[in-house]
Amino acid sequence: MSEGLVRTGAPALAAGRAGGLLRRQWPWLATLAFALIVPWFSFDWTTGRHSGFIVSMLSQIGIMIIFALSYNMLMGQAGLLSFGHAVFLGLGGYTTAHVVNAAKSGTLPIPLELTPLVGGLGGLAFALALGYFATKQRATAFAMITLGIGELVTSCALMFQTFFGGEGGVSTNRMTGHSLFGLGYAPPIQVYYLIVGWTAISVALMLLLTRTPLGRMANACRDNFERAQFVGYDPRMVRFFQFALSGFFAGIAGALYTLTYEIVTYDTVAGALSANALLMTYIGGVGVFAGPVVGAVLIVLLQSWVSLLSNSWLVYAGVLFILMVTFAPGGLAGLVLMHQPIWRAGRLGRLAGPYLRLVVPALLVVVGFVLVIELCSFLTIGAAQGKSFTLSHVTIDPRTAGPWAAAAVLLAGGGVWLRYAIGGFGAAWARVTEEIKATGMRA
């Protein structure tokens, strides 16, 4: 990390900064550029329309990126496990719905582009109030309090009709006629670009936050909260401010949710969405800033694509979560980072062969597992829905023994083979790291 900054005159400095930004942050800038053009891949030139499915999915990815990153401000950066993070997304969403309705009726002519800021402030306000209690404790007690807050707010959402609208939620209409750019926001693609803008701003701000005194002390309290006290910091206040700011960003995500779906219901504050934050963040990787971004993209893709194909997408998400927690606690980002020293030493190629040898047995296991899950699913839910299990025009009957036997053979055979292959891979990995260590010693 280059902490020091050499002063070489203002223009040179400015140019250096711009160049440095491009050099250091190119993955982010490339992602942003991709986000800007990706809806056009699904543009239908004959009808002149974007695919509604794709735009909706991309919008959701943007919202969930902010949500997961804000969750990681607690989990990864401050070491706080929250089970109630959706509360701040939801409350930000409700706040936004009311503000958009007020804008529509003309009482509060706020441009639609700025309503996410209002949602963020809503999330911040509630995070200040609820965080006051939650951050009194850390570790398990903190987790329990956030679980309680989640349940509390969910039941409030059904009780207080004026703010939460009861079970029906609060509907809104984003076409308020107030826009900074004169946009109507009728087509979802316009909302998508608004989401891209706010996601970029939020990601940048959250990244910068990690480099501030508060961000660093959050890390310090995570590593050793007692020591933090003896350098003059009250860990409780560190938790409190971190919690409040995390609520702010969750609120922005909630506002964008409201603008996308034009309705907010109690689902947005409920436990399932909080669990989703945990899932995305953990699968992506808590130890790396960009980890939750990867997790958010993956989980939304799973949710959108796999739920089209299968009733059991949650099973797959759950199994993925368990596998990650067990075998790769650093998440996907952590897995990638593990390869960094090998890549630096220019020996990544040495792992290509061992990796290739994993592919076939892993595929066998995956296919066998999916087959078992789908057979179960078609035997129960599928049957109730009157669906039949078709695989490239071949209908599979889950009440016959054949497919079950095939699945068992795939799972068992693939499993044994995979175990063997993993052993070989482990040995290859150890050899390469040993070599790097040895050359490091010599140098």
Added chain:
Amino acid sequence: MTAAALRIADVQKSFGPTPVITGVSLDVTAGSRHAIIGPNGAGKTTLFNLISGRFPVTAGTIELHGRRIDGLPPHEITRRGLSRSFQVTSIFARMTVFENIRCGLLWSRGYRYSFWHLLARERELNQAADWLLSDVNLESRRDVPAGLLSYAEQRALEIGITIAGGADTILLDEPTAGMSRTEADHAVALIRRITAGKTLVMVEHDMSVVFDLADVVTVLVYGQIIASGPPGEIRTNRAVQEAYLGVGAA
């Protein structure tokens, strides 16, 4: 008589029914180097925990520069200029050595809970952290995660974090524990250098370190002070020899 930086008066501490400190009164002169010695279980570390606010006192008062500090939380005491190290190394393991030191500097430099300063741009702060880093001879390990340092390096980092905040009263809990002779000698030189002009209280088992560094030695046995005075006096004190130095038969 010079002013006491730290004044401990009739301090008692019990854990449940078990008394650990049964009445300790001690004045530490400003600018002196004060060693607390005593057999295992005498209550030395407990006394440190009471002074630094880690545990509340059961009875008695503790004053820092004439102001009561007993009953205050640790961060308040630290902000008033009393800083401590730990017997079992206590650092921020996943952060780099440089960041560990910088965390020690933040509060005293007025950054508080700021989320609007970008640390990379705070030149004076970073420079100060780098100076401290060279003070404790860890420049070459600057960007290594603290958890990966060797034991002696971690002890040096521990001292670095402790002195970073510019405290004028410093409590070091067994700074040379577990070190080889050479490492301990380095540590003593380091402690001597960085505590110049400050008040130092340290718990130490290594007698050569104690007699080398301390102006005053206090002997704590079973939660009570049995002797306190210049090293030469303590060395020849009969009660101390019997109770602690293990030459009771002589």
